[in-house]
Structure formats: structure tokens, C-alpha cells
Amino acid sequence: MARIGVFVCWCGSNIAETVEVSKVAEVSKSIPGVVYSVDYKYMCSDPGQELVKNAIKEYKLTGVVVASCSPRMHEKTFRKAALEAGLNPYMLEMANIREQCSWVHNNMDEGTQKSIDLVRMMVEKVKRNKPLDDISIPVTKKAMVIGGGVTGIQAALDIASGGIPVVLVEKESSIGGKMSALDETFPTLDCSQCILTPKMVEVAQHPLVQIISYAEIEKLEGFVGNFKATIRKKARYVDVDACTGCGTCWQKCPVKVDSEFEQGLGKRKAIFIPFPQAIPSRPRIDAENCLKLTKDRCGICEKVCPTKAIHYDDKDEFMEVEVGAIVVATGYKIMPVSAFPEYGGGQYPDVVTSLQFERMVCASGPTLGDLKRPSDGKLPETVVFVKCVGSRDPEHYHSYCSKICCMYVAKQTMLYRHKVHHGNCYVFYIDVRSNGKNYEEFVRRAQEQEGAQYIRGRVSSIYKDGDDMVVEGADTLTNSQIKVKCDLVVLATAMEAPDGIKQLAQKLGIGYDQHGFLTEAHPKLRPVETATAGIFLAGCALSPRDIPDSVSEGSAAAAKVLGLLSKDTLDKEGVVAIVNELTCVGCQNCIRVCPYNAIELKDICNRQGELQRQVAHVNPGLCTGCGTCTPSCPSRSIELQGFRDTELYAEINALAEL
Amino acid sequence: MLIKIGREVNLLAFSKKLEKETGTDVRKCYQCGKCTAGCPMNFEMDVSPSQVIRFCQLGMEEKVLNSRTIWYCIFCDTCSTRCPQGVDIKGVMDGLRRMAVARNIKPKSNVRFLEKAFQSIIYLFGRVYEPGMVGMYNLRSGNFLHDVGYFPLMLRKRKISLKPHFKRTREVRQVMKRAQKMKLRKAKELEEAK
Structure with missing residues (x-):
């Protein structure tokens, strides 16, 4: 037999101004199954939470409805309180009588009636709720930083000094970014290269940092703590390991073209390093201008190279890395x-x-x-x-x-x-x-x-x-x-925003604004996080900023990565889809609609190990509980836990009973 | 000059009135001065184009309607094309002119005579006939010999000709008549609305 407690919050005057909270509490008592109800000025305050905890113990509640603000605000608070009182946290539901009621209405009677309806709906749902357990997923203790400008360098250094290995992926053939091209920096007139190159050297020498230059992200799979990134190492035509960076090749190369690093004001060779302090100090061949690669003439660099590091038949290579977190510092x-x-x-x-x-x-x-x-x-x-x-x-x-x-x-x-x-x-x-x-x-x-x-x-x-x-x-x-x-x-x-940033954002599954700058999860309170867990942002990828801001953001993102990767496992809400393998016919509708690739086919075998049939199977680590799969199932075999059909129909029926 | 701002002054009233008249919200202007920077007629103006917009923002209706600037704008559209905030400055100038005319404020230049002369010439010939237009302008402005000295030189350089050219006069007249009708209809509607 269900024993439900209803807790109605005033939220100061936020709710109490438009909703007669005492009446809501009073009427709630008459809903079947409700054994206790009370109203309180601030339910989220410490005494308010104590009220919930004591009632759970005293009245042996099997379910709790808190009628207050949006679950986005305080669901976590109350579920934690319920857990402390010995109730499964998923047996607590919020009835949103602030954002969806008091704030949008001004009539006291109607507001009160709507609040009562909302409470009744949640009571009916919570009666049918089932206890759920949090899911713990393993974490790959390795991070990836995309972009080797000053922001990315700072982030990589900070993560590495926290003891986590880092892969630093840079689009150009050298790290250093825009800052390496500046003369002096405001407001101290420090020589830009003099303060940047020590950091570049530090990151290059750090045993935990692996720099992959002249490379781009090809594909990203997985989820927080368990990403699998495919990196395209673009054809460099120079064997980075064999090359010593002696410089003979670029001295002898006869082709001169406008240098991108010098902003078109100076010249570079077709085999080149962008600037003398480049890291790694290994040249690459510009395939569009090299005589050997365009017209099959010349070939001087191959002849003069003392270590035979030049390979004209070099191709793009792909490498896969498994990382737990990603920092995007792609700059501008x-x-x-x-x-x-x-x-x-x-x-x-x-x-x-x-x-x-x-x-x-x-x-x-x-x-x-x-x-x-x-x-x-x-x-x-x-x-x-x-x-x-x-x-x-x-x-x-x-x-x-x-x-x-x-x-x-x-x-x-x-x-x-x-x-x-x-x-x-x-x-x-x-x-x-x-x-x-x-x-x-x-x-x-x-x-x-x-x-x-x-x-x-x-x-x-x-x-x-x-x-x-x-x-x-x-x-x-x-x-x-x-x-x-x-x-x-x-x-x-x-x-x-730099070229190709939108494509990158789509590969990573993070948002960007109309200007192409990447969007943070919250502009004030989560400034370096994205809406996708495990992917962080820093520097000018977000919006224009100066060097001090970029560097602090690099460090901020690194702190977030270290916080995430400090644990061995990640706890995740138990609200995931689950398949009823008895009724699933394996039509694969859910597999097609799942935006997170969380569903796969599973073989059902008999005792002899012979394949009987195939059914859908949800990987709880990947599932985000979005619920896209549930309406796509023709046999209603896939259900989102915490939002099962019986629970939702109970809510709707409670409203229809009037 | 003292700008009075107080409880009884509604700074926005004039901007709103202007927006109704011209479809342009002058409150968008952030006074960068790019319109003034490129204005080819600025040398003739008493207040610069960006200042006109500023006065409009401050609700200083008398000041702008009595300025020379609104009459010396030649609608070259440089200001509106370059405005970073999308303020149609030349449209505002035109609207202010209409307001000034409606309130019988005497223009601070002879430009009205030129406009009248231009309209009559277009009505007569379907296109511009310079000697006629200048002659008519001089008659109206009372300065009969204005610019007459240039006449022989321009004639010799074939910049103007004595013989007028007629071009689709009938159609042009129809267009002008229809515009006149539309104007009357609009005025009537406004009258009725009041």
C-alpha cells in the first residue's frame, strides 16, 4: 500500500502570492494514498529538507511529492534528502507549481486549482514509480585538447601536471597559435614569443603530453569518460621521427610562396617550418606548391636530406585515441x-x-x-x-x-x-x-x-x-x-570563428551560435562546459577574448577535466531506456532513431548456443534518457525507466478524472 | 544651447512619431559618425547628419525642422548604405522635410524652388531639360542671373542643349498624376483618422 507525503512550498511569495498553499496541502490529504501533507515557507532550506526527512521516517513514506519549483532547480536537493532518510531517490517527484503555475498566472483561485491538479498528477505517478539505481560507468583517464594555441597549451599543461596524460591535437604543423605571431603584448609590453616559447617547450617536453601536429579530428564516438576519437594526421611528406629538423631541405628548396605565418608579407619555401621556434621543429611539404608533387620535377629535398626522412608518397593517416574528456580550444x-x-x-x-x-x-x-x-x-x-x-x-x-x-x-x-x-x-x-x-x-x-x-x-x-x-x-x-x-x-x-568550426562542432555534438562561436552550457555559471558532458571549451572558440582571459579559461577547463577524471567511475542517473526482451521483435526502429548510438542488437541463444533471435539492447552508459526510442517501438517493448507508460498514463488519467 | 530633460519631457515621443513617418527607428543610432564622415554635402550643412539623428533622439523637433541640413541632403544614400546600425538617414531627412512642410516651416534654402522647377520640367518633357529648369528656378528664387555665366561654356562643351528632348511624356505624366492622387488620398485618410 502506497504511503505518499506531499510537501507544498511557498517559495517566499513566489508561489504563495498566486497559490493558496495551505489549501493545496489540505486538499492533497484527500487524494487516495496520501498520508501526510504540509506547507512550508522555503522547502529547499535546511529546516525544509529536515521536514521531508523526518516525515519519511515518521510516517514510513513510500513516495514523496514536493510541490515547488522546476525539477531543474531542486530535484537533486530533495532526492538527496530522500536518500539520506532511507527512501529510494527515484520515489520522489517534483510538482512544478512555480514556473508552470504561479509565475505565469495571476488569479489566486485558478492558480490554486491548477496546483492541486499538478500535485494530484504527481501523486498518481509516484504511486507507480519503481525504485531505480544509479549507474556507474568506468572512466578513461586520458584527455584530449583540440587546438595548440596558448589556451590549448595552458589546458594541456595543467591537465598533465595533474597526472593525467594528454593528447594535444593541432591543425597547423606547429603549436603556438596566433600568439606566436604577435610582437609585444598589452598592457605590459612583454615580448610575445619570449613568454610563449617557454610554455611551448614545457608542453613539448612534458612526459604526459603527446603533441599531434598537422592533424584534425575526423570522428568522435562515445560519451563522457569513454570517448573514442579518430584523428586524421594529414600527409606531411616528412617522417617526423626520422627528421632531425636540421633545415637543409628548406634552405635548398627553390619554391618561394607567401607565408601564412607572416600574413602574406614574407616568403616561405614549399618545404617549411612556419617560424624558427616551431614545435615540433619538423617541416612539412606544401603539396599545392611543391614542384615534385605538382609537376614531378625537382626532388631536391629528398636528395639533400641526410636522414632520408622525405617521402613523396605520404598519405593521410588515421589514429584512434580513447579519452575521458575533451577540451576544445580552437581559437579564432x-x-x-x-x-x-x-x-x-x-x-x-x-x-x-x-x-x-x-x-x-x-x-x-x-x-x-x-x-x-x-x-x-x-x-x-x-x-x-x-x-x-x-x-x-x-x-x-x-x-x-x-x-x-x-x-x-x-x-x-x-x-x-x-x-x-x-x-x-x-x-x-x-x-x-x-x-x-x-x-x-x-x-x-x-x-x-x-x-x-x-x-x-x-x-x-x-x-x-x-x-x-x-x-x-x-x-x-x-x-x-x-x-x-x-x-x-x-x-x-x-x-x-575559424573556418571549419561548425563541422567540428557537429562532429563533437556541441552547439554553436550564429557567428560560429561555440556555446557554453551556461554563460555565467558553467562558462567552460558544453551541453555535452565531458567536452569543455576555452579561449576564443567561445567568443573574442584576450590572452589573460584565454589562459585563465584554459586552466579553468583543465580543472574541470581533472575533476571529472579524478574518479575511477562516474555515477549516472538511472533514467535510461530498458528493453523487454520477451516482446521485442528486433525490428531495429529504436536503433535507427537513437541519437546517441546507445542501442545495439543482442543475440538470444538457446542452451545449445544456437542463435534463436535478435533483440534490441540499450547500453546504459551511452543512454541519456532522452526517450526518443520509446514512441518508435511498435510493440511497446522499450521503455524509459522513471517515465514508463503506466506512470505517464496515471498522470494523464489523474488530470482527466475531473 | 540648453537641453531640458525632465519628468514632463518624453524624449521618445518624437522618435516614435518619426518612426511612424519614416519607418526608421533613430534610437538604434550609436553615434559613430560614419554618416557624417562620408556626407558629400556636409560643407553646406549647419548640423551634421549624425547630429540630426542625435537631436531626433533627444526629441529636439524644433531644432531639426529649422535646420539647413534637411534641405541640403541630396539623397545620395551614402549614409544609409554605410550605417552599421541600419538607420536610414536619408529617409529620416526626407521625413523631416515632410514634417516641416506640413507645419509650414519655411525651408532654409531655395531647394524647394528647385524641386518645384524639376517637377514642372519632368511633367512637361518627361525628362530633364536643364536650361528650362534653371530658368524656372531663377524666376522663382528671384535671382534671375544665377549661374547664367556658365551657360555659353556648358553649351560649347555640349553639357546642355537648347533643344528639349521629349521622352515618353504621357506615361511620366500618368505616373505623376497617380502619385498626386495617392498623396491626396493619404492626406484625406489622415484627416479622417483625426
Whole structure:
């Protein structure tokens, strides 16, 4: 005989304002099976939970209905309390009389009546509930980090120093990401490579970190704690193990093409490492430009290689790794100048992106730090920086703020003035957003001490007049048009989600927004988690951010991974589908509709071991309890535990009895 | 200039009125100044295009309706095309002109005479006939010899011709008549609505 207790919460005035809670408790007593009911101001508070626990013991309750907020809020709280009082936690149900009742109604009588109905439904369900057990699943104590920029490096280092082996997968032939291309960093003017390369070396030397460069994720299977990733190692044409990185091949290679690392301002060979500190310092052959691979000529690198590490017949290889958790740190790309025809982008070589400007002033750049403008190599004596190019422009490009431009433009004005003491630099801005430690002071320093002229207004167009570039803008503070003749224009173009990020997100089964940035589980309270358990996010894959934020997020994601992988097994809710093998005919409908590949065919054999028939079988580790399979079953042989047909029909019937 | 804001002032009222008139919400503007930056007529204006929008946001109806700017806008559409927030600045200018006309505010330029002359010429010939249009404009504005000095030079360079060209005059007249009718109908509807 069922003995149900009903606990009605006021939630302060949240519920009590629209629902007569005492009446709900009173009427509940008359529902068959209910032996105890009570209302209380805050059921989720400690005394409230004590109330539930004591009642379970005192009245020997077999089921509990808590009428309060959404189960998303406090189901865990109350189920834990029930467990402590010795009741199976799945014998406790929540009737949602706040989000689905008091918050959306304003009539006291109707609200009360609806609350009573909701309670009655849950009482009927809980009477038919069956005790369930949590499922424990084993955990692979290994992690994978996708993206070898500064965020990914930090995450890999932190996970590895926690004693968990890490696979670091990088798309390019070297780790280091965008940060390795920067000159100096704000707001301290640290040399970027000087602070990054020690970290790169550390991650490369760490015994628990395995770096797989020039590789991409091909496929991901499995679930939290038990992922199986297939990694495509793209054809490099160089045997990484045999190669010593001596450099003879790229010195002798006759092909010169624009270097991606130098943002098209410098040249590289067809066999190359992107920059001298590359890790791993093993070259790769660019198959599109190599003479041997395109026209079957040359072949010099193979001849000169002392260790015979060059293989022109190299193919893409696939490797499988089993990991328990994944950190996605895929970073960003910046918009090219060619996206802005009104600013002369792509038409004039003297209109460059800020990343190109970084390479122009960088001591390791193509000009070795000699500032020359791209068109004629002249020293630019007047430079105009334009901010918010492509950002904050929902009509044409992106609605979001790229966040870092305000700071790096201030930094670049300083770098410029340090190179060209007599030079003029102008900055067109709409707002200066410098919210960070020592950021505002840094921008003020650029204006007050380093001589950057800030002009408030967007730029309308940029064109060439003889040898000069002309920037047509406005100064909204004096309300006048401004034309600046200058030698070089630097566009602070928007940060964008990198190419192929949507495909990757689909492979991993995580969400992304309209801009292509990956979405977190909760923007405030779960900022580095995804909706898919076991996959974490960090850095610019989420949205534009600066180096300090990216690094802290790398560490945050690592902490989450370590927390997850610290246990030997993971506990999972018992709400999973189960197959009645007596009635299942093996039609495989459920297998086709299951979004998690959690159902497989199972052989039923007789005592002699002869195959009798095949039935569906649910892998409880993979099943998320989504319930897609249950309506697809023609013989009603598959049921979701905790939401079985009898339980749901009881709920509906309780409502229909009125 | 003092801008008074208080409990009795509803800043949004004018923006809403303007939105009804022009279909553009000026509250979207975040004052980046890109419209002013590219405006080819800014040199003739007393307040810049971005300022006009700002005044509209502040509900300063008298200020904008009495400005020269709304009459000197040539509807080249540079501002609206480039606006990052999708504010149709030239549409706002046009709407403000209509409001000014409705309230019998005297335009701060002779541009109305030019418009009248332009309309009459189009009605007569179906396309622009420059000598006629300039002549009519000069008659209306009272400045009879305005720009007449350029006449021989332009004639020699074949920029204008003395002989008017007629082009599908009937159809153009029909279009204009229909527009006139629509305008009257709309005015009547507004009258009835009041």
C-alpha cells in the first residue's frame, strides 16, 4: 500500500502570492494514498529538507511529492534528502507549481486549482514509480585538447601536471597559435614569443603530453569518460621521427610562396617550418606548391636530406585515441582586409590588418623589425589606425565587439612611436573599451605620453591620392569631417570563428551560435562546459577574448577535466531506456532513431548456443534518457525507466478524472 | 544651447512619431559618425547628419525642422548604405522635410524652388531639360542671373542643349498624376483618422 507525503512550498511569495498553499496541502490529504501533507515557507532550506526527512521516517513514506519549483532547480536537493532518510531517490517527484503555475498566472483561485491538479498528477505517478539505481560507468583517464594555441597549451599543461596524460591535437604543423605571431603584448609590453616559447617547450617536453601536429579530428564516438576519437594526421611528406629538423631541405628548396605565418608579407619555401621556434621543429611539404608533387620535377629535398626522412608518397593517416574528456580550444581568425572594399582592402597594399602590422614591427618578422610599408618600402611617417572594422556592425558584418582591438591598437601606436619617434599616428574609434587590470592606464599612456591622437568617429572611406592614402572620417566631438593623408592604414578587423568550426562542432555534438562561436552550457555559471558532458571549451572558440582571459579559461577547463577524471567511475542517473526482451521483435526502429548510438542488437541463444533471435539492447552508459526510442517501438517493448507508460498514463488519467 | 530633460519631457515621443513617418527607428543610432564622415554635402550643412539623428533622439523637433541640413541632403544614400546600425538617414531627412512642410516651416534654402522647377520640367518633357529648369528656378528664387555665366561654356562643351528632348511624356505624366492622387488620398485618410 502506497504511503505518499506531499510537501507544498511557498517559495517566499513566489508561489504563495498566486497559490493558496495551505489549501493545496489540505486538499492533497484527500487524494487516495496520501498520508501526510504540509506547507512550508522555503522547502529547499535546511529546516525544509529536515521536514521531508523526518516525515519519511515518521510516517514510513513510500513516495514523496514536493510541490515547488522546476525539477531543474531542486530535484537533486530533495532526492538527496530522500536518500539520506532511507527512501529510494527515484520515489520522489517534483510538482512544478512555480514556473508552470504561479509565475505565469495571476488569479489566486485558478492558480490554486491548477496546483492541486499538478500535485494530484504527481501523486498518481509516484504511486507507480519503481525504485531505480544509479549507474556507474568506468572512466578513461586520458584527455584530449583540440587546438595548440596558448589556451590549448595552458589546458594541456595543467591537465598533465595533474597526472593525467594528454593528447594535444593541432591543425597547423606547429603549436603556438596566433600568439606566436604577435610582437609585444598589452598592457605590459612583454615580448610575445619570449613568454610563449617557454610554455611551448614545457608542453613539448612534458612526459604526459603527446603533441599531434598537422592533424584534425575526423570522428568522435562515445560519451563522457569513454570517448573514442579518430584523428586524421594529414600527409606531411616528412617522417617526423626520422627528421632531425636540421633545415637543409628548406634552405635548398627553390619554391618561394607567401607565408601564412607572416600574413602574406614574407616568403616561405614549399618545404617549411612556419617560424624558427616551431614545435615540433619538423617541416612539412606544401603539396599545392611543391614542384615534385605538382609537376614531378625537382626532388631536391629528398636528395639533400641526410636522414632520408622525405617521402613523396605520404598519405593521410588515421589514429584512434580513447579519452575521458575533451577540451576544445580552437581559437579564432581575423577578417582579411579584402572584406572591406570601402576601405580599399585588397586594392591597396598599404591598407593592412593589425596582425599584418604585428609582423611588420616584429623583430622576427619579414623585415626583421624594420618598419616599411608594403607598397614601396618607405618608412611610414603617418599611420592611421581604424577600430571596429567589421565589429559592431550588425548591418554588414558582425554585431559583436571584438574586445581586444581597443587594447592592441593602443599597444600598436606605442610600438609605432617607439620605432618612428617623429611619426604621427591617429586612431579612429567609436568607444574605447579598456576594462581590465591596468588597461585604462595603458590607453591613457598611449594618448598622453606616447602621442597617439584619438579621433572619435567611424571612417567612411579610404582611397589613394598619388603616393598617399587618404582616410575620410569624422570627428563627432567637434562635429566635423576629417581627411587624413597618411602612408599606412591599419584596420583593426574583427575576430571571427575559424573556418571549419561548425563541422567540428557537429562532429563533437556541441552547439554553436550564429557567428560560429561555440556555446557554453551556461554563460555565467558553467562558462567552460558544453551541453555535452565531458567536452569543455576555452579561449576564443567561445567568443573574442584576450590572452589573460584565454589562459585563465584554459586552466579553468583543465580543472574541470581533472575533476571529472579524478574518479575511477562516474555515477549516472538511472533514467535510461530498458528493453523487454520477451516482446521485442528486433525490428531495429529504436536503433535507427537513437541519437546517441546507445542501442545495439543482442543475440538470444538457446542452451545449445544456437542463435534463436535478435533483440534490441540499450547500453546504459551511452543512454541519456532522452526517450526518443520509446514512441518508435511498435510493440511497446522499450521503455524509459522513471517515465514508463503506466506512470505517464496515471498522470494523464489523474488530470482527466475531473 | 540648453537641453531640458525632465519628468514632463518624453524624449521618445518624437522618435516614435518619426518612426511612424519614416519607418526608421533613430534610437538604434550609436553615434559613430560614419554618416557624417562620408556626407558629400556636409560643407553646406549647419548640423551634421549624425547630429540630426542625435537631436531626433533627444526629441529636439524644433531644432531639426529649422535646420539647413534637411534641405541640403541630396539623397545620395551614402549614409544609409554605410550605417552599421541600419538607420536610414536619408529617409529620416526626407521625413523631416515632410514634417516641416506640413507645419509650414519655411525651408532654409531655395531647394524647394528647385524641386518645384524639376517637377514642372519632368511633367512637361518627361525628362530633364536643364536650361528650362534653371530658368524656372531663377524666376522663382528671384535671382534671375544665377549661374547664367556658365551657360555659353556648358553649351560649347555640349553639357546642355537648347533643344528639349521629349521622352515618353504621357506615361511620366500618368505616373505623376497617380502619385498626386495617392498623396491626396493619404492626406484625406489622415484627416479622417483625426
